[in-house]
Amino acid sequence: MGAVLGLTNRLGALNAALLTFGRRLGAGFVGLMVLIILLQVFFRYLLDSALAWPEEASRFLMMWMTGLMAPTAFRRGGFVSIGILTRLLPRVASAVLALFLLGLSLVVMIMGLRIGWSEVTGLGGRFTTDSLHYPTTFDFSTWAKVPKSWMMLSLVVGLVLLISVCVELMLRNLITLAGRQEQLLMIPEAAIGGAE
Amino acid sequence: MLSLFLPLFLILLLVGLPVFFGLIAAPAILLWLNGQERDIVLLYRNVYNGMDSFPLMAIPFFMLAGEVMNRSNITLRLVEFSQAMMGHLRGGLAHVNVLSSMLFAGLSGSAVADVSALGSMLIPAMEKQGYTRSFAAAITAASSIIGPIIPPSGIMIIYAYVMGESVAALFLAGIVPGILMGGGLMLMIHFLADRYNLPAATRRATWGERGNASLKAIWPLLTPVIIMGGILGGIFTPTEAAAVAVGYATLIGLFVMRTLRLSDLPDVLTRAGMTSAVVLLLVGAAMAFKTVASLSHTPELLASIILGLSDNPLILLFLINLLLFVVGMFLDAGPAIIILGPILGPIFTSLGVDSVHFAIIMAVNLTVGLLTPPMGLVLFVTSSVSGLRVETIARATLPFLAVEIFVIFLITYFPAISLTVPRFFGFVQ
Numbered sequence A: 001m002g003a004v005l006g007l008t009n010r011l012g013a014l015n016a017a018l019l020t021f022g023r024r025l026g027a028g029f030v031g032l033m034v035l036i037i038l039l040q041v042f043f044r045y046l047l048d049s050a051l052a053w054p055e056e057a058s059r060f061l062m063m064w065m066t067g068l069m070a071p072t073a074f075r076r077g078g079f080v081s082i083g084i085l086t087r088l089l090p091r092v093a094s095a096v097l098a099l100f101l102l103g104l105s106l107v108v109m110i111m112g113l114r115i116g117w118s119e120v121t122g123l124g125g126r127f128t129t130d131s132l133h134y135p136t137t138f139d140f141s142t143w144a145k146v147p148k149s150w151m152m153l154s155l156v157v158g159l160v161l162l163i164s165v166c167v168e169l170m171l172r173n174l175i176t177l178a179g180r181q182e183q184l185l186m187i188p189e190a191a192i193g194g195a196e
Numbered sequence B: 001m002l003s004l005f006l007p008l009f010l011i012l013l014l015v016g017l018p019v020f021f022g023l024i025a026a027p028a029i030l031l032w033l034n035g036q037e038r039d040i041v042l043l044y045r046n047v048y049n050g051m052d053s054f055p056l057m058a059i060p061f062f063m064l065a066g067e068v069m070n071r072s073n074i075t076l077r078l079v080e081f082s083q084a085m086m087g088h089l090r091g092g093l094a095h096v097n098v099l100s101s102m103l104f105a106g107l108s109g110s111a112v113a114d115v116s117a118l119g120s121m122l123i124p125a126m127e128k129q130g131y132t133r134s135f136a137a138a139i140t141a142a143s144s145i146i147g148p149i150i151p152p153s154g155i156m157i158i159y160a161y162v163m164g165e166s167v168a169a170l171f172l173a174g175i176v177p178g179i180l181m182g183g184g185l186m187l188m189i190h191f192l193a194d195r196y197n198l199p200a201a202t203r204r205a206t207w208g209e210r211g212n213a214s215l216k217a218i219w220p221l222l223t224p225v226i227i228m229g230g231i232l233g234g235i236f237t238p239t240e241a242a243a244v245a246v247g248y249a250t251l252i253g254l255f256v257m258r259t260l261r262l263s264d265l266p267d268v269l270t271r272a273g274m275t276s277a278v279v280l281l282l283v284g285a286a287m288a289f290k291t292v293a294s295l296s297h298t299p300e301l302l303a304s305i306i307l308g309l310s311d312n313p314l315i316l317l318f319l320i321n322l323l324l325f326v327v328g329m330f331l332d333a334g335p336a337i338i339i340l341g342p343i344l345g346p347i348f349t350s351l352g353v354d355s356v357h358f359a360i361i362m363a364v365n366l367t368v369g370l371l372t373p374p375m376g377l378v379l380f381v382t383s384s385v386s387g388l389r390v391e392t393i394a395r396a397t398l399p400f401l402a403v404e405i406f407v408i409f410l411i412t413y414f415p416a417i418s419l420t421v422p423r424f425f426g427f428v429q
Helices: A002-046 A054-075 A084-088 A091-121 A148-177 B002-014 B019-033 B037-051 B055-071 B074-086 B092-105 B111-128 B133-144 B154-163 B167-195 B207-232 B238-256 B262-295 B298-309 B313-330 B333-350 B355-371 B377-386 B390-396 B398-413 B416-424
Strands: A128-135 A143-147
Touching (some): A002 A148, A002 B238, A054 A128, A054 A148, A054 B055, A054 B262, A091 A148, A148 B037, B002 B262, B019 B037, B019 B333, B037 B262, B055 B154, B055 B207, B055 B262, B074 B111, B074 B207, B092 B133, B092 B167, B111 B377, B133 B390, B133 B398, B154 B262, B154 B355, B167 B238, B167 B355, B167 B416, B207 B238, B262 B333, B298 B313, B298 B333, B313 B355, B355 B398
């Protein structure tokens, strides 16, 4: 069990580092989304000359924000669920049930990852976005359209992070079953709330 | 076989599987058992395409606007304004609590943000004035329910997106029900004044003091005017209006009120982003769920069962209110709308109930569910803000809950309450 504990805490530290990076990037994306839409409002209503790219660019950022930030919410217990049964059950039974639910979630995520990757590398990913471009030379003289796969990758990256978190949470449940939960690294709780 | 996805989903939900995974797992398992593996790919595409939406971006923006306003202490200005207007009445601070919630609802559209912002300020202040802490917590929790009803509203955006309704129509339809809810709570405070021995009236504010408080609160109070005025005037889309609300709140927080610091922004952006990410995933999964629901003919099946109970829409609306109330006891409003909207909406519109009217019935009923145990999100937040047990607060909210249930039935049986304003603006025929 000592090896499992060590593995759990090491995976926990890795997840914490990755998710901190993801959160920071995601927070930056939220700010950028606001700025881009405000810029569009300025151009459309004050200069009467709407820009072509803000809507797609902000959607691009929103998808990445979701992929990068949702795993933190999952790790902190922020995914909405009816937790009455797990709370009513004794500690061991509750941990077994939680393990089963995490296992089922893991299957869903692995299935999603498999499909997601084939979508990114498949025909759909080869199309390009309508209005987003990136420079192909350092002097910005030539530009190419951003492939859709760059945007589709957001959900795949999100799923990879979610799987990593799910494995960590499953290992944590095993440690809890063994009664050594006090030796686990702390995970902060998510702030309560949703669209409500 | 595919029609079994709903019972399977309910079982997975009840054993505690997160709603997001349940929305995907239930149809996926049945598709797999049905030998339709290729359709599971469509499920994935529906999740992705469901999230990739410009109108949906209003959700993170309105959440961010609420966070910025909270951090800027704009709440304090609203409370001072409410105090100047209603503080002299018997049970003055309780009335102030309700009025502040109604004003805050016009800024943030979130019951949880309302409880966190107003509760931490008003519950100790009310206790100091002689109210019991349970009463103060109860009225804070009960009045916060107005948050998602008066526009802007996160759950209305979700409903509009999932069901293909107009966000502006739903925003407008929520105005009168929200005011009715606030008025009803104030009436109840008036009736309870003797029973709870609420503190007697304090000095009435002079017109000068009221003018001063109004002037201080004018900046935050202009937010709903900008949002709704911009949307109705055809100046902004709801998403742009939400971004403008963020920009406006940030500017007044940083430069007018000077209560917001640049160093506050990373935390504010992170909180808004994280909450939105979860909501967006849920909405994406709901779009996949909705597709499977229509493919499996579940709404038609349920419609025949429901219509077998009675062919009188009034009785059916009563029954559906009971169902929504029970669902609201176990599930938050957003996920409940995501799950039930695509199933129940078509049934009732086919019975002749206006789709906007039904949206408001669902949204208000499920929002009141935030106040009911065992899974009342607002109760949990109020408990953490007030330090009281959830059961204590739940018991103390009963008179206010009765008012809110009464308002739900008023909204249900008098469609004009929700439809008059959107009809006036041409959103409803």
